[in-house]
Amino acid sequence: MQLVSVERTEEYSTGLPIEPQHQNTKLSPSWPEHGCLEFRNVALTYRDGLPNALDGVSLMVRPGEKIGIVGRTGSGKSTIFLALFRMVELSQGQILLDQLDITTVGLVQLRSRLAIIPQDPFLFSGTVRENLDPCGRHLEPELLDVLEQCHLSPVVSRMGGLDAEVGERGRFFSAGQKQLLCLARALLTQAKVLCIDEATASVDHKTDKLLQQTIREKFQDKTVLTIAHRINTIMDCDRVLVMHAGKVVEFDSPVSLCQADNSIFHRLFSSAQGCWWFIRS
Template identity: 65%
Template sequence: MMCAPFCSQSKNMLYYLSSSRSPVRWAESAGQNSSGNLTFYLSVYGGIAAANSIFTALRALLFALGTVHAATTIHRRLLQRVLRATVTFFDSTPVGRIINRFSSDMYCVDDFLPFILNIFLANIFGLLGMLVMISYGLPMILPVLLPLGLLYYSIQRYYRHTSRELKRLQSITLSPIYSHFSETLSGLSTIRATRHADSNTAVQWLDIRLQMIGVVVVTAIAVIAIIQHQRRAGDPGLVGLSLSYALSITGLLSGLISSFTQTEAMMVSVERAEEYSTTLPCEPREGIVTVEPDWPRHGRIDFRDAILCYRPGLPNALDGVNFTISPGEKIGIVGRTGSGKSSLFLVLFRMMELNSGQILIDGTSTRELNLEDLRSRLAIIPQDPFLFSGSVRENLDPLSRHMDSDLMDVLSQCHLQDLVERIGGLDADVGEKGKNFSLGQRQLLCLARALLTHAKILCIDEATASVDHQTDQLLQQTIRKRFKERTVLTIAHRLNTIMDSDRVLVMHAGRVAEMDSPKTLSDKRDSHFYRLINSGQNGSTED
């Protein structure tokens, strides 16, 4: 599709040449005083004008369609790549840098690049048409145009390289440039008095050289026209047409270089978008093993020599972790800040890939599973509950897989049915990040969302760390009742919330320090768990 504008520009050039040639023939036949010739040339010229209008509209349509298609493809590839990027990328890349790709760079691709590219192509074909017409009218000009073309190429090549670097600097220091320009205009007399005129006229380097080339072309055409006239070998109409074109060649050359340079600068935005689309580290999507629809049936979890390092040079977040969780077992996970508690959940959901070792769920390695299959079969209640802008229904069931009765049932189990009915039911609006709900209500909505998954494994990442005591009690009550037969892993901020767990997993420096029942560990005075109970404030595991 992008080839169509080039073809259309070529047709425009041909009609441009035809429209230039017709008045010459018309003028040559003017002395015959023939009304038939007048009608013929008026028809030809009118037909050329009409055809040119049609092809101009066709060129604009094809160019618009082509650029919109190209920009849409670039944006789609960029968005898909970013959505599939690894957690490490988001940890190491500022959000502003990512937004800049979608705002500033995509604006150039969508808006400015097509505009300047259209001007660039028009200048190219306009210059080609002019040179063809001049060469046709004055064949002897060709030996002059060839060396001038080489000179023009060397000038524009030097100018583009320096201009490109200046464009990059300009994007960084745009305001000081504008300030300097206004101060220069107001201080011209001072510039002349201090003999700095040379440094200020240096910015006219390109225009001066293009004007010189234009002068040489016009002079050469005039000299060659005189020579051809003396030899009676020239066509006066074509000579006049060539001279009229030569007078405007300087502006066309300047416009060509300017549009070429700007097009090249705008292509940097395409390059930056393509850099993200091709080099961004992405999560592996395909799996080796296909699991049954009801997998996992039991909820057994095995960590075997799991080692995780977030980035080279950093200590291991998980350093040879080994433990087994039986189906339906309730496990409390505790430890100081940075001990590796949250890292267990990251590798379980494959938000981070293990450096070595493996994790098995019901005997199947998570590394061999499709990411969508793995994550859709696990449920999590995050520490910071996240709700999308939309309706309550969309937040509970974004894929519309459940009946409204099922949604109201889980809301009732989470003690939210009365609240939802009071604000308008399942179609009630949810503000951005759930701002129209309290923190405790958002946490309960996340619990309701987890209940809908019917997952055999539930992960709770310090869900009660920031909620009030009443909400904490509601959460614990619902989890004990609804997940009685399921495997539950709870990262605890308040130790009293995991004292009724089957076992407690204590993490220390990325390793499993101990794992046993809460009573057994709390009775051992030399255990890490005992020290956490006695050193934490209000039962907190934080330092």
């Protein structure tokens, strides 16, 4: 049992592949300027021998468009985000962000220009300031402003301000407050593309409402991709993307999909609330 640590150290130091470290020296500091996103016949598999997690996905997201993503477990919803952030490289196809193939962009450059609010909020031991701005790029007034926008100013003030400790994994905050802190971090990036991965799955309805309200107000001109945990959180999206077995099976406005009796989204919404109530209202 004592040699397990030796075995892991050897595996981590010699056996793990290293991500490419190149940088695109010609990349504009303002890229992406619009947030136009295009998937061209994208296929992705997690390892050899497994079926494709994404299988020929082609879609176009217009600048500033709000897209809701739904589908059963294993349909490829979260894999879309993994492909966009290049956590897993594509087997085939291209992903274009503002007409630029993201494989030509350095990983640090790419990931720093996108924002994500994960399902499980990630906070590390340290201060509120360090969790909001790990690289120290922003001034104190900016940090206080995003805390105010995310309804966290009273909480942080009671704790002692920006230099207050958040505790291991943010244990001094509730689940909802941790999620709001992740939203504040995303606001600071000023990213043109925001990815939300079931961010309200573990929070109460009050915090869910706060999150949705802040996202609508502060990301009004940004491209937002939202994996839905609750159907009602994406009913005001411009379009809904329905995934099944790694493929795009439906991609249209929520109203159009609800009015189609043979629509998968129609069945999902009917089981949650009743689609005809939404259409009549």
